[in-house]
Amino acid sequence: MGEGLRAYGLIAAMWVRSTMTYRFSFAMTLLSNFSATAFDFVVILLMFGQVEGLGGFSFAEVAFLYGTAGTAFGLADLALGQVGRLGKRVRDGTLDTLLVRPVPVLAQVAADRFALRRLGRVTQGLVVLVWSLFLIDVAWTPARVVLVPVMVLGGGLIFSAVMVAGAAFQFFAQDAAEVTNSFTYGGNTLLQYPPSIFAADMVRGVVYVVPLAFVNWVPALYVLGRDTPAGLPGWAAFASPAVAVVCCAAAGLAWRVGVRSYRSTGS
Amino acid sequence: MRLYAAVAAGGFRRYATYRVATAAGVFTNTVFGFILAYTYIALWDERPRLGGYDMPEALAYVWIGQALLATCGLMGGGFEDELMERIKTGDIAVDLYRPADLQMWWLSVALGRSAFQALGRGVVPMVVGALAFDIALPERPVTWLAFLVSVALGVVVSFAVWFLVALSAFWLMDGAGAVQLAWLSGLFFSGTLLPLTVFPGALGEVARVLPWSSLLQIPADVFLEKRTGWGLLGAYAFQAGWALVLLAAGRAVQRVATRRVVVQGG
Numbered sequence: 001m002g003e004g005l006r007a008y009g010l011i012a013a014m015w016v017r018s019t020m021t022y023r024f025s026f027a028m029t030l031l032s033n034f035s036a037t038a039f040d041f042v043v044i045l046l047m048f049g050q051v052e053g054l055g056g057f058s059f060a061e062v063a064f065l066y067g068t069a070g071t072a073f074g075l076a077d078l079a080l081g082q083v084g085r086l087g088k089r090v091r092d093g094t095l096d097t098l099l100v101r102p103v104p105v106l107a108q109v110a111a112d113r114f115a116l117r118r119l120g121r122v123t124q125g126l127v128v129l130v131w132s133l134f135l136i137d138v139a140w141t142p143a144r145v146v147l148v149p150v151m152v153l154g155g156g157l158i159f160s161a162v163m164v165a166g167a168a169f170q171f172f173a174q175d176a177a178e179v180t181n182s183f184t185y186g187g188n189t190l191l192q193y194p195p196s197i198f199a200a201d202m203v204r205g206v207v208y209v210v211p212l213a214f215v216n217w218v219p220a221l222y223v224l225g226r227d228t229p230a231g232l233p234g235w236a237a238f239a240s241p242a243v244a245v246v247c248c249a250a251a252g253l254a255w256r257v258g259v260r261s262y263r264s265t266g267s
Numbered sequence: 268m269r270l271y272a273a274v275a276a277g278g279f280r281r282y283a284t285y286r287v288a289t290a291a292g293v294f295t296n297t298v299f300g301f302i303l304a305y306t307y308i309a310l311w312d313e314r315p316r317l318g319g320y321d322m323p324e325a326l327a328y329v330w331i332g333q334a335l336l337a338t339c340g341l342m343g344g345g346f347e348d349e350l351m352e353r354i355k356t357g358d359i360a361v362d363l364y365r366p367a368d369l370q371m372w373w374l375s376v377a378l379g380r381s382a383f384q385a386l387g388r389g390v391v392p393m394v395v396g397a398l399a400f401d402i403a404l405p406e407r408p409v410t411w412l413a414f415l416v417s418v419a420l421g422v423v424v425s426f427a428v429w430f431l432v433a434l435s436a437f438w439l440m441d442g443a444g445a446v447q448l449a450w451l452s453g454l455f456f457s458g459t460l461l462p463l464t465v466f467p468g469a470l471g472e473v474a475r476v477l478p479w480s481s482l483l484q485i486p487a488d489v490f491l492e493k494r495t496g497w498g499l500l501g502a503y504a505f506q507a508g509w510a511l512v513l514l515a516a517g518r519a520v521q522r523v524a525t526r527r528v529v530v531q532g533g
Contacts, residue, residue, distance in 0.1 A: 024444070025443055033447070046461055046465065050310070050313075050465070178291040178292050179294055182294060182299065186302060
């Protein structure tokens, strides 16, 4: 574990140095990474230019949901976003090179072409989150205060687990990288809006099947003083870290199965 | 002409080979369609007739957007990475030797690809959307044909934009930043996130005359029969006008780039 993290750090640092060779291009990608996600928020602003509330939620509350989901996803995307490229390596056989090195494969795949520009997404999410904290009308208790950083970090872990599980799936279906996008990017979009606007079956799906609801919906609704979704008990608001641990364990298992069943193209 | 038809057919066949990727893309488009549809329902519940659309029309807009995402290159033309890589590595020299025009060659590839994407990635999300939601469908059969013509023009405009972006690699070498900026403007100003008719005031007016409105907003309006008769001709003229201007610009840039080209690599 420690060895893997050290390798990850070294490889990532190498890619950061390499990126810095093309400074202008890096500045442009960082800026556009920031603005790309900012446009998501512009859409929400445009929507609230037309309406007072969405599904019974005020602008401040939707901004809070947006900020928590965006920051959590941004952290996962920065740390592990590169695992989505695994399918390409399986297809062209370059994964073999990684297998013979005395470093955990996951660390190598995750740090491969480490994209520092993804900091733009994290920053944008954090800006909205902090702003929303000033806007929302909440009776702050110690539990609620603690829940905010806990949900962002736990949510980041849950998204990371989804990314690793998606990458493991690519050992079997190399071209299916896009399926993961519907859970990562799609999940991020879903969680930016209040659960009250979606069909009950969709909400149940992200609570009980792919537990993305624990990224922010469940804890955030507690912070906002609203009912928990999909008939969950009240204490579920504090379950995000536990859910994150279970998700990471499941993703680790899936990864192992994937690596074991890998067969090189031989070319 | 026969040459370019063969290249287009090759583009079609090439993307038809990636069956798993196509299925994965259809799945993702459908998931996003559902998510967007519910946000639109919440929005149109509060403000019926927003942007001149009623609820079934707004929902049709969502699914048209998902169906055209790959076809009209709303999130990337699908060829620019390859072309830029060829410029970066110097392989472009081989392309310039060929007895074919660079721009026409890649346009043919793009048309073949889009034709496949329309069938492979457009039809299924549209059908799922029509079954799962109450969406507006054309009343007159001829509208379907008018819609396809508008989509075809949108594909050409999209190609022209992405070709210009790709040529920037002659000067920038690493064109990732330019691609991202183009991706961003395309996503926002094509109306993929929110119909351009919902954009307020000056922002809406500017967005509606930019080339990106040819990619989704105009085809969708043709589909929803907001543009008929002379309005339809006006829409076609707008799209064709942008296509010509941007293709000419691409041609001019290509001429400058090839005159000063210093091939990379050894």
